[in-house]
Structure formats: C-alpha cells, structure tokens
Amino acid sequence: MAARVSTSGAALLASLGALSLLTLTYGQIALPLADTVGALTGTQSSDLARQIVLEIRLPRVAAAIIAGAALGMAGVLMQALFRNPVADAWSLGLLAGGQLGVALTVTAAAFAGPAAVSFLTFFEGPSITLAAAAGVAIAALAMLALGRRVGAITLLVIGLMLGFTSQGLTSVLLHFAARAGGRVYGGWRDASFAGVAPSALAWLSLPILIGACVAVATAKPLSSLLLGETYARSLGVKVTSLRYAVLAATVLLVAPVVAFCGPVSFVGLIAPHFARALAGTARILPLLPLAALGGALLALAGDAIVHAPWEQHFLHLNAILAIVGAPVVILILIFSPAVRQWR
Amino acid sequence: MLDLRSLAVGYRNTRGTVLSGIDLAAEPGDFICILGRNGSGKSTLMRTIAGLQTSLDGVVLLDGEGVASMRPATRARRIAVVLTERQFNPGLRVEDVIALARQPFTSWRGGLTDDDRAAIADAVAVTGVEPFLRRFFTDVSDGERQRVMIARAVAQTPRLLVLDEITAFLDLPSRMEIMALLRSQAKQKGQVVLLSSHDLDLSLQLADSVWLLDGDGGFSVGTPEALSESGSIGRAFDTEAIRFSSSQGRFEIQMPASPNP
Numbered sequence: 001m002a003a004r005v006s007t008s009g010a011a012l013l014a015s016l017g018a019l020s021l022l023t024l025t026y027g028q029i030a031l032p033l034a035d036t037v038g039a040l041t042g043t044q045s046s047d048l049a050r051q052i053v054l055e056i057r058l059p060r061v062a063a064a065i066i067a068g069a070a071l072g073m074a075g076v077l078m079q080a081l082f083r084n085p086v087a088d089a090w091s092l093g094l095l096a097g098g099q100l101g102v103a104l105t106v107t108a109a110a111f112a113g114p115a116a117v118s119f120l121t122f123f124e125g126p127s128i129t130l131a132a133a134a135g136v137a138i139a140a141l142a143m144l145a146l147g148r149r150v151g152a153i154t155l156l157v158i159g160l161m162l163g164f165t166s167q168g169l170t171s172v173l174l175h176f177a178a179r180a181g182g183r184v185y186g187g188w189r190d191a192s193f194a195g196v197a198p199s200a201l202a203w204l205s206l207p208i209l210i211g212a213c214v215a216v217a218t219a220k221p222l223s224s225l226l227l228g229e230t231y232a233r234s235l236g237v238k239v240t241s242l243r244y245a246v247l248a249a250t251v252l253l254v255a256p257v258v259a260f261c262g263p264v265s266f267v268g269l270i271a272p273h274f275a276r277a278l279a280g281t282a283r284i285l286p287l288l289p290l291a292a293l294g295g296a297l298l299a300l301a302g303d304a305i306v307h308a309p310w311e312q313h314f315l316h317l318n319a320i321l322a323i324v325g326a327p328v329v330i331l332i333l334i335f336s337p338a339v340r341q342w343r
Numbered sequence: 344m345l346d347l348r349s350l351a352v353g354y355r356n357t358r359g360t361v362l363s364g365i366d367l368a369a370e371p372g373d374f375i376c377i378l379g380r381n382g383s384g385k386s387t388l389m390r391t392i393a394g395l396q397t398s399l400d401g402v403v404l405l406d407g408e409g410v411a412s413m414r415p416a417t418r419a420r421r422i423a424v425v426l427t428e429r430q431f432n433p434g435l436r437v438e439d440v441i442a443l444a445r446q447p448f449t450s451w452r453g454g455l456t457d458d459d460r461a462a463i464a465d466a467v468a469v470t471g472v473e474p475f476l477r478r479f480f481t482d483v484s485d486g487e488r489q490r491v492m493i494a495r496a497v498a499q500t501p502r503l504l505v506l507d508e509i510t511a512f513l514d515l516p517s518r519m520e521i522m523a524l525l526r527s528q529a530k531q532k533g534q535v536v537l538l539s540s541h542d543l544d545l546s547l548q549l550a551d552s553v554w555l556l557d558g559d560g561g562f563s564v565g566t567p568e569a570l571s572e573s574g575s576i577g578r579a580f581d582t583e584a585i586r587f588s589s590s591q592g593r594f595e596i597q598m599p600a601s602p603n604p
Contacts, residue, residue: 220453224446226435230426233395235499236419236447282434285452 005286008278012293016065019297023304024057030309055198063196063204064303065296067257070208071264072271072295073215074253076287079272080222081246082143084152085336086329088268089254092143092159094136095265096166098258099189101135102128103170107177125203125259133207133255139166140247153333167263191262191317193303204256211252212292218245219285226282264299265318266325271295273332298324345369345392345503345535350401352384352391360399361387362560369552371533374526376546378539379556379579385539386507388556392537393424393505405503419447423496425489425506437483437491438476441466444498466498469524485512493521497528504528506538510545518542522549543580544593547571555579 025036031049039053075088082092089095105127109116120127139162147155174189196204221242224232229239257264275290276282302320351363361384369375379385390396392403394410403410405421413421423444444466445459455463467473472494475483483491489509496504506525510518522538522545529536540546546553547567555570556562557579563570570576577587585594 217451220446220449220451223453224443227440227443228428230395230428231424233415234393234419234422234424235443236414236416238415276434281436281439283439283453 002286005279005290009289009293012278012290012297016293016297016300019300019304020061020065023061023300023307024053026309027052027057027307028309059196059198059201060193060303060307061300062201063193063261064300066201066205066208067193067261067264068267068271068296068299069292070211070253070257070295071268071299072275072291072293073212073288074250075268075270075272075295076275076284076291077215077218077222077246077250077253078268080226080282080284081243081250082147082152082155083226083228084147084155085273085332086152086156086269087159088272089136089250089257090163090263090265090267091156091269092139093161093163093166094139094143094250094254095258095263096163096170097139098132098136098255099170099263100166100173101131101133101138102259103173103177104135105131107173110177125200128259129203129207129256132259133251135166136255136258137247137251140250144243144247163263189262191264191321192306193261193299193317194307196260200260204260207252207256211249212288214245214249214252215288216285218242218249219283219288222246222284223282263318264321266321266329267295267298267302270325270328271298273328274298344371344406345537346404346407347392348402348404350391350403351399352387352396353399354387355399360560362556362562363400365401365562367554367564369535369537371535372529373551374529374536374538374549375552375554376538376540376550377554377556378541378543378546378576379562380558383556383558383579384560385556389424389505389507389537389539392503393422394418395424416447419499421502423499423501423504425492425496425504425509427508427511435480436476437472437478437480440480440491441472441476441495441498444495447499462500463498466494469497469528470494486514486517489513489521493525500532502534504534504536506536508539508541510540510542518545522546543576547576 021033021036024040025031025033029052031052035046035049036053039050071089078087078089078092079085106120109120142162143155143159146158150158221232221237224235224237225239225242227235232239271291271294272287274294275287278290279286281287302317302324305320306315306317345368347365347367350365351360352365353360353362365388377385377388387396391398392410394403394413397411410418410422441463442455445455445462446453448459449455467476470490470493472487472490475487480488480491489512493506493509496506504525510521513521522542525536525538526549528534550567552564553567553570554562554564555575557575563573563575565573565575580587580594584597586597587593588595
C-alpha cells in the first residue's frame with residue numbers, strides 16, 4: 001500500500017509539473033518552451049517573456065496549485081469528519097459562507113465610512129481572509145450541528161441550499177456596498193485564479209500551510225473516527241477536541257481560497273475519491289498528499305482550459321469544473337456503497 | 344481483575360438510574376454473559392464498564408485502576424469493545440478496520456511495528472477473517488462484519504473485552520462458533536470477556552458466570568446452574584406465553600388450556 005501511495009504521488013507530481021510548464025507557455029502570446037524555462041530559471045530570455053511568465057502566468061498557476069491542494073485536503077477532512085462521501089467545503093456551503101462573511105465586512109466598512117474602507121483596502125489580504133474565515137467557521141459549525149441529525153444526502157441538499165442563500169445575500173449586500181462606495185475587491189465573486197496578485201500569494205499560502213500541518217496532526221485519530229464515534233472513543237480518541245481541531249484545519253485551508261480565488265466548486269469533493277481510489281485505502285494520512293496533488297492537478301487543468309488561447313476569453317472556471325465534476329458526483333451518488341446505505 | 348464497587352449506572356436525565364448497588368468481581372480468564380430482556384440495562388452497564396459512559400455512583404476498577412479516571416489512551420490499550428451499531432465507513436477495507444485496533448499503541452503517524460503486525464496476524468488467524476481481508480468493509484455480510492469487529496477487538500490485545508449483543512444478526516452455527524471463540528480467548532489469554540446476549544441457551548452452556556438483569560433494576564449473579572435452579576432466570580424472562588424450565592434448562596411454550604378437553 002505504501003508503494004501504491006508513493007508511486008501515485010510521484011505520477012501526480014510529474015503530471016502537475018508538466019501541466020504547469022504547459023500552462024506557462026500559452027495564453028494570448030504563445031511562448032516556446034525554451035523561453036518559458038529560461039524565464040523561470042532566470043537565464044537567457046527576453047524581458048517580455050520574463051514579465052509574462054513571472055508576473056502574469058506564474059502567480060496564476062501557483063494560486064491554482066495551492067488552492068486546489070487546500071481544497072483537496074479539506075475535502076478529505078470533511079468527508080471523514082461528516083462521514084459523508086459528498087461532503088466538501090463547496091457542497092456544504094462553507095465557501096458561500098466565507099463569501100458572505102467577506103460581503104458583510106465590506107458592506108459594514110462601506111457604511112462605516114471612507115476611513116474603514118481605506119483601512120480594509122490597505123490590509124486587504126489579512127482582513128479579507130479573516131472575514132472569510134469567520135464565515136467559513138460559522139457555516140462549518142452549523143453543518144456539523146446539522147450533520148448529527150440528518151443523513152448524508154439531506155445534509156448535501158441543505159448545504160447546497162444554504163450556499164445559494166448565502167450567495168444571494170452576498171450579491172444583494174455587494175450592491176448596497178457598491179452604492180455606499182465600498183468597492184474593495186471583487187475578484188472572489190466568481191471562481192478564478194487569475195486575480196491573485198504575486199504579493200497576495202503569501203497570504204494565500206501561509207494559512208493553508210498551517211492548516212495542512214494541523215490536518216496531518218489529526219490524521220491518525222480521524223482515521224479512527226471512520227469507525228464511528230463510539231469506536232473512536234474506545235480507541236482512545238477525544239472526539240470533541242478532534243472535531244474542533246479538524247474544523248480549525250478546514251477553516252485554515254478553505255478561508256484563504258475563498259478570499260483570493262472565490263467559490264471554487266467540485267475540486268474538494270472529487271479529489272478525495274480520486275485519492276482513495278489511488279491509495280486503495282481510506283486511512284487519512286496517505287490520502288492527504290494524494291488529495292492535495294489531485295486537487296491541485298484538477299484546479300490547474302480547469303485553469304489551463306479557461307486560459308487556453310481561445311478567440312476570446314469566454315470560459316468560467318466553475319463552468320469547466322461543473323462539466324467535469326457534476327457527472328462524477330452523480331456517479332458517486334448512484335454507485336457508492338456508502339451512499340446506498342442512506343437511501 | 345475487574346471490580347465493580349457499589350456501581351450505579353444510568354443517565355442524568357429523565358431515564359435516571361437504571362441499575363444501582365452493583366458489587367461484582369471477575370478474574371482473568373472469566374467468560375461472563377450478561378443476560379436480560381430488552382431495556383433491562385445491559386448496554387448501559389456495559390458502556391459504563393468500558394468507560395464510554397460515566398457512572399452515576401461507585402467505581403469500575405480494572406487491575407485496581409479506575410476506568411473512568413484513566414487516560415483515554417491507557418484505557419484503549421486495556422479495554423476493547425464490540426457493539427451492534429453499524430457505521431458508514433467510506434472506502435475502509437477489512438484489513439484497515441482491523442489495523443485501526445493498534446492505534447492506541449502506535450506513534451502519531453499510526454505506522455505499524457512488528458509487534459502490531461503480530462497482534463493483527465494472531466487476531467486474523469483466530470477469527471478466520473483471512474479470506475475477506477481485502478474486501479471493503481461495507482461489502483461483507485452481517486456475519487462477516489461481526490467477525491471482523493471481533494478480530495479488531497482481539498487485535499487490540501485488551502485485558503477486558505466488552506461485547507454488546509454481537510450475535511444478534513447471526514445464524515445458530517455462527518453464534519456457537521463465535522461464543523466458543525470468545526471463551527477460548529478468555530482462557531488462553533487470561534482476558535476477562537464480558538458478553539451480553541439474548542441467547543440464553545448458549546450463554547448458559549458456555550459462561551463461567553452469568554450476570555442476570557431482571558428488568559426492574561434488580562440483578563442476580565451466579566453460575567448458570569445455580570441461577571437456573573434458583574428460578575432467577577425464570578423470574579427475569581418468563582411471560583404468559585413462555586416459562587423457563589429449570590429441570591430441562593430451556594424455555595417451554597405455555598400451551599393455553601384447551602377449552603374442550
């Protein structure tokens with residue numbers, strides 16, 4: 001099994017590297033591979049190539065990889081915590097909750113006055129991440145409380161509905177915020193990796209790095225939780241503190257993605273299934289790196305299609321992810337033995 | 344080895360105290376069956392003994408140490424449980440389920456040492472789950488599932504094994520096989536095995552001692568023969584339709600008196 005995990009990990013890493021290079025070469029201006037590599041390594045390359053690769057395309061590719069990895073890991077955590085094969089940050093409304101958190105903060109600042117708006121604009125990275133984290137955390141706590149009362153599929157439907165509600169509210173709030181002069185940052189309304197400035201990459205990756213460490217630390221007791229709460233307790237797991245630790249890791253992984261990339265759908269839902277199939281196990285620790293790599297690959301592939309040299313820029317990231325992701329979810333709902341138990 | 348001292352079990356809500364004033368002891372190698380009708384407090388008692396529920400009064404001591412005040416990790420090394428509750432396990436294979444039993448003994452990563460592997464191999468051998476180790480846990484039959492959970496409990500190498508109505512879904516041969524397996528575990532490894540069951544016949548044949556709950560908060564303890572002769576079993580289980588015959592050691596259906604003899 002360990003061999004399976006490392007082989008799949010290596011294969012995923014290689015594909016990710018290859019796809020990243022490919023994505024860096026194309027766009028409105030096609031660059032030969034040699035120029036791209038040259039720009040990356042700092043050796044012989046034109047200034048234009050260097051500017052396009054390092055300042056425009058590389059931040060986008062890096063954001064896709066980091067956000068995809070974070071969503072994949074968060075999906076593993078949530079599917080184990082909720083014991084629900086269709087749980088993830090997007091499907092249970094955590095991403096929409098994060099957006100609502102940001103919208104509320106922006107609106108509050110807009111009505112508080114120009115000083116608050118400029119404060120928010122100046123500390124854009126941390127303040128938007130914090131606002132998103134509050135929204136994500138509240139949504140996650142609500143779903144956790146609900147998850148103990150309703151079945152997996154009911155929870156999925158409720159999560160999607162709450163997501164729609166939050167998005168509706170977000171849209172209304174932003175309208176009023178804009179009228180009050182609070183147009184701080186609009187990049188996260190629709191999912192995209194292109195809006196992440198090079199300076200924002202640190203704010204994106206730091207919480208995710210901490211979240212990944214917490215996720216790894218909770219991996220062992222979380223594996224026990226797959227047997228159910230009582231068995232986990234009989235194996236020495238402190239279930240309540242484990243729940244909060246996993247929730248904290250999820251918020252750290254997801255909030256920066258909402259803040260900088262918007263509600264990226266399906267990646268977190270599919271990547272864990274992908275990882276389980278590759279690893280041949282449901283133990284959490286080997287799943288985390290595989291789901292991270294799988295999520296990164298999926299997110300980058302979506303971005304690569306969006307930014308392919310089309311006649312005009314017309315594709316949305318979530319449209320691509322939905323075309324690929326929704327059928328996979330339908331297959332999971334039809335064929336997963338775990339879901340069958342809930343029908 | 345296992346001592347219950349003036350133990351009272353139950354809930355701090357409207358259900359209140361279920362059983363109280365329990366003073367019992369068990370020695371290594373004891374195979375004990377807890378008998379009683381539904382709602383007599385079997386599960387509550389077993390959960391309290393296993394440290395999964397706090398007692399209302401009194402203590403449960405295992406090797407002289409209070410189960411309730413043990414660190415969770417220490418308790419997990421000494422007490423293994425098997426319950427009837429069924430859980431959803433996404434993509435968990437049978438071998439994963441059994442290996443999880445070693446988690447109280449492993450480092451933070453959960454990697455298995457040679458000792459862990461030996462304990463797992465032993466548990467797999469005695470329970471006969473080898474043929475379906477690679478299957479998904481959700482895909483095995485009810486009987487196989489119980490066997491896997493028992494293998495998991497055995498692999499935990501506990502001092503005390505607590506099993507709650509685990510034979511409920513099984514046919515007679517499997518029930519007999521599993522009860523015999525657990526009895527020999529107790530004898531060979533010097534563990535205390537505590538099993539609750541509806542299965543009066545088998546329990547009376549195999550148990551070293553029976554803890555009998557009568558459903559009204561009372562209980563009696565003794566060897567199967569003693570309880571059977573004293574009429575305690577009859578008092579706990581008899582209804583208008585069935586009656587326990589202590590001479591036969593089994594239940595008899597009470598035929599209604601025929602209206603026209």
